[in-house]
Amino acid sequence: MSKTFSFFLGCLIPNRFPELEKASRFVCDALDIGLEEMEGASCCPAPGVIKSFDKTLWYKVAGRNLSLAAAQGNDILVLCNGCYGTLKDVSMVLREDEGKLGMVRDSLSTIGRTLPYVPDVVHIVEHLCFDYGFEEIRKRVTSPLSANVAVHYGCHLLKPARYRGFTSFEDPTFFDELVETTGARSVPYLEKNSCCGAGGAVRSGLKDLSLDIARKKAASIKGADCIVTPCPFCHMQLMEVSEIPVIYITQLLGLALGGTPEDVGMEGPL
Amino acid sequence: MTNSIYSCMKCGTCTGACPSGRVVAFRTRKIVEDHCNGEIDLGDESLWYCTTCYNCMERCPRHIDITDDILGLREQAYRAGKALSPHLKVLGYLHKTGHAVPINEKVADKRASLGLSRLPPTTHSYEDALEEVRRILEGEGVSGE
Numbered sequence: 126m127s128k129t130f131s132f133f134l135g136c137l138i139p140n141r142f143p144e145l146e147k148a149s150r151f152v153c154d155a156l157d158i159g160l161e162e163m164e165g166a167s168c169c170p171a172p173g174v175i176k177s178f179d180k181t182l183w184y185k186v187a188g189r190n191l192s193l194a195a196a197q198g199n200d201i202l203v204l205c206n207g208c209y210g211t212l213k214d215v216s217m218v219l220r221e222d223e224g225k226l227g228m229v230r231d232s233l234s235t236i237g238r239t240l241p242y243v244p245d246v247v248h249i250v251e252h253l254c255f256d257y258g259f260e261e262i263r264k265r266v267t268s269p270l271s272a273n274v275a276v277h278y279g280c281h282l283l284k285p286a287r288y289r290g291f292t293s294f295e296d297p298t299f300f301d302e303l304v305e306t307t308g309a310r311s312v313p314y315l316e317k318n319s320c321c322g323a324g325g326a327v328r329s330g331l332k333d334l335s336l337d338i339a340r341k342k343a344a345s346i347k348g349a350d351c352i353v354t355p356c357p358f359c360h361m362q363l364m365e366v367s368e369i370p371v372i373y374i375t376q377l378l379g380l381a382l383g384g385t386p387e388d389v390g391m392e393g394p395l
Numbered sequence: 396m397t398n399s400i401y402s403c404m405k406c407g408t409c410t411g412a413c414p415s416g417r418v419v420a421f422r423t424r425k426i427v428e429d430h431c432n433g434e435i436d437l438g439d440e441s442l443w444y445c446t447t448c449y450n451c452m453e454r455c456p457r458h459i460d461i462t463d464d465i466l467g468l469r470e471q472a473y474r475a476g477k478a479l480s481p482h483l484k485v486l487g488y489l490h491k492t493g494h495a496v497p498i499n500e501k502v503a504d505k506r507a508s509l510g511l512s513r514l515p516p517t518t519h520s521y522e523d524a525l526e527e528v529r530r531i532l533e534g535e536g537v538s539g540e
Contacts, residue, residue, distance in 0.1 A: 136496035139515035143506040146515075162516045165524025167493035172447065174485045174495065177469035178478065182535040186489075189531060210447075232534070236527040284449035285462075294453060320414040325447035327415070330479040334444060337418040390509060 127257065129159030130202035130247070131194035133212065136168050137357035138204050144390025145357055148375040149204055149249065151389055155382040156257065156265065160202065163193045169203075169211035172281070173326030176211070181228070187215040188229035191246075192238045200245040202252065204375075206356035207324065210281035213246040217288040248282055250355045250374060254299040255291055262306045267383040269308030272395055274377070275349035275369075276301050276311045277342075279359040280320050303374070304353055307381035315345035323362035339366045351395065353377050370395075400464055402457045403427050409451035409461050415444040423451050427461060430468065437472040443479055490539030493518025493528045 138146050153160050168175075170186040190212060194201045203209045219226045220243050230240055253262065283294035292299055295318070301311035322328070322338025343366045346352065351370040354360040364371045372395070379389035386393055409423035410416050416423060421444040429435050435442075442465065451461040472478060485495050492498075498506075498519055507513045518525040532539070 134515050134517060136494045139506070139511075139517065140494060140496050140498040140502055140519075143502060143509055143511055147509045147511060164516050165518060165521040165527075166516075167518045167524070167528045168489055168495045170489060171485065171495040174482045175489065176447075177443075177466055178473040178482070178486065179470060179535055179537075180466075182532065182537065185531045185535070186528060189527065232531060235534070236530055238527070280446070280448040280450075284453055286449075286453055320446050320448040320450075322414060322446055325445050326443060326482055326485075327446045329485055330443050330481050331440075334415065334419055335446070338414050338446065341418065 127157050127159075129161055129199055131163050131197050131199040131244070132160040133163055133166060133169075133190065133194075133201050133203045133208055135203065135205045135208040135357075136171070137361065142357050142360065142373070145204065145360070145373045145375065148373060148379045148384075148389035151379045151384050152375040152382060155379070155384070156262070158202075158252075158257070161197050161199055163190070163197075163201075166190050166193055169208040171326075172207055172210040172214075173324055174329065177326055183211065184215055184218075184225055184229055185232040187211050188219070188233060188240060189236070189238060191216060191219075191244055192233050192240045194244040195240055195242055196238075200247055202247055202249055204249055205358060206248070206279040206281040207358050209246065209248045213248075214285070214288050216243050216246045219243045248355065250282065250300055250303060251291065254303050259302055259306050262303070262378070266307060266381045268381055270377070270381050270395060272309045272350040273312045273348055274304050274309045275314055275346040275352045276304055276317065277321065277352055277354050277359055277363065278318065279354065279356045280324060282355055300355060300374075304377065307377055309377065312347075312349050314347060314349070316342040321359040321362045323358045328358075328362060335362065336366060339363060343367045397460050398458050400427050400431055400459055403431065403459060404457060406456060408454050408456060412450035412454050414446055414448055414450070419444060421445070423461060423465075426465060426468070427459070430464065435468055437468070437475045438477045440479070442468055442472055443482075486537060487539055490529060490532050490537055493525045
């Protein structure tokens with residue numbers, strides 16, 4: 126077992142796209158990454174609405190999720206840029222701001238929970254690229270793919286940069302490299318680094334505007350067989366406007382690691 | 396390093412970097428300027444046009460935390476009773492279920508057909524865990540009504 130994480134599901138993965146949960150569990154199993162269930166975890170909470178409405182509430186609900194992982198003695202693995210935006214940012218703030226850490230600890234004591242330390246929060250793409258490593262993945266690829274892929278990073282995998290630090294947000298390459306471990310080829314496109322338009326509570330509040338932003342992005346993709354995403358929210362958004370299939374990163378990896386379409390929750394081959 | 400909004404030199408980099416500003420008349424620079432001048436209308440829908448992509452904040456040559464400032468204005472709007480109704484609905488779901496996007500019968504069936512537990516091992520499966528989340532929410536004045 127390479128490393129065991131507390132596995133944070135969030136909302137969209139288990140409650141809208143369980144096929145992505147299935148693919149992610151398959152890939153972690155194939156790569157020998159341990160997953161411990163976070164029983165009783167809630168929404169991260171959603172950075173768009175909850176962080177906009179009430180930052181104190183945002184810290185406290187996120188703090189409760191962090192405390193579940195701390196009780197297991199693990200770092201947290203997330204599958205969603207939104208969950209990452211909340212839990213990573215809150216974990217970073219709690220490490221540098223004793224006042225906020227105290228506030229969260231006080232809140233947890235009222236529900237019988239503690240936060241003895243602040244667990245690290247890792248996006249599955251971040252873990253695979255910077256910890257697990259491309260070489261180790263390549264060694265395990267048994268069914269190389271030949272697709273041309275439009276890679277979408279999404280915003281909160283990269284920003285705010287002060288709480289990320291593993292790459293340049295203007296011209297990142299790590300996710301392309303991860304996609305290419307499968308044999309697929311990442312193709313350039315004009316709006317590659319643009320937002321999908323879903324975040325910041327824009328999709329939930331002002332859907333037309335949000336889809337207009339997504340359409341601009343999707344329309345600039347040329348010569349790709351599919352879009353690959355690291356986030357179920359970007360995924361949902363791009364599915365609605367894209368003429369080519371939208372695939373989540375663990376679905377793509379799962380196929381390359383020898384999984385069947387069924388193993389990764391797909392209806393048919395790529 | 397972070398500077399106050401009053402150090403804005405009105406260069407417009409924020410507006411130029413904004414994904415919403417490309418499809419609607421959302422002018423980030425104007426929001427910062429209006430905030431500096433105490434002229435923000437908390438009922439203005441455009442406060443909710445920001446996708447929080449952070450481009451403006453990352454590229455600001457004066458290192459102003461613009462996205463965080465917009466989030467602060469939204470918090471004021473929420474407290475002034477001027478949040479958008481779909482957003483209040485999301486907060487209601489969080490209180491009712493522990494999830495901003497709760498499960499439904501169709502997805503529960505799909506989970507089962509995929510070989511996953513019918514309900515995820517979250518607040519959906521643990522009533523006492525949901526009660527903890529509700530207590531935190533109610534402590535901040537969120538009743539779910």
